[in-house]
Amino acid sequence: MADTIKFEVVTPDQLILSEDVDYVGVPGIQGQFGVLSNHIPFLSALAVGSLYYRKDGQVKYLFVSGGFAEVSPDSLTILAESAEKAEDIDLTRAQKAKERAEERVQREKDRIEFAQAQVALRRAIERINLKEKAG
């Protein structure tokens, strides 16, 4: 068996990425985990955060939010509600979203709204961090 894995990232709006890669670091809901080839079949929910993969010695980053990682010995599929390559992140948009979310977190007293605002804030912060790290 080849020592690369078939790595796919799909969102409802499009297939973001489909490549053969050496290693993927995935933000699982219970912490980061790494996937090499011949991994045991594994299914995990994803946290909001950054994902990176290594191919031919190069490391690339992706933003993912909400979804699942399905791991089999020769492939890894990420089903995310949204995902973006680091170079595609719009920094100004993310920053605006962050400001908006911060404002909402301050303002909302209603529980549900508050949680939503917090999630939105997390997403914005993760996007910005990732962009600064990799973009």
Added chain:
Amino acid sequence: MPSLKDVQNKIASVKKTKQITKAMNMVASAKLRKAQMKIERFRPYAEKYYELMGDMAAGVETGAHPLLAKRESIRNIGIMLITSDRGLCGAFNTNLINKAMHLAAAKKALGQKVVFYAVGKKAVNAARKSPYELVKSYRDCMDGFDFSLAGELGNEVIRAYLEEEVDEVHLVFGRFINVGKQEPEDLKMLPVSPDETEAPAEGGSAQYMYEPSVDGILSELLPRFIKVQIYRGLLETSASEHAARMSAMDNASNNCDEMITNLTLAYNKARQAAITAELLDIVGGAEALKG
């Protein structure tokens, strides 16, 4: 016999109508292409999702999650009806609404109470006129929606289901078969029955390790599965709408052509009759002068 002028006016007006229907046909075909592309892009995600659901369902009992559990007494039915916002697309919306109303009537005959979630202006209007309760209405959303709309709709029905406001949820949408054929379809969304999903039942599906746990995964997977189904319903309805409008407008343009041919014939006849009458006058006058 209509006068020459009348016929001329009529021809001009039919020609203008034809221009409009032709333009609408072209707009609809452009939008249809876009909608089809959206479906194409969604397909990999949906297929993966069905696969995953199939794998999960193999090892899970129906009692494992509230969204899977069938209720013993079913008293309240939720019907989510998706139609277009605009008319002029033939019988498309009427078919969808009929389908939903038949379903509602059948459920009512069983003594169950039916409530409607209407998406699209036509659905809202129909549900409002119907004897059933309209709980939520979403209008003007069929142009340029994305997954977040499906998320919103999904959250609404899931909440209603978990709080036992409804015991069963159906989705009525326009299945897009091809450009010439669209069919209203009724899909039972809740409770989720994984064996009815379209996943290819592969023998010996891999035994997975789950993180955080089977229950944890299910509680992430199932709500999203509802949203995936709703999104598919939205996409297909939107594609069907444009396809239906395309053929309706094509028919209208053809009818215009036919009318123009008939009117032109009538115009020529009237013109010829007028000329003949004038000639007769002149000849008659000349004969009289010869005397």
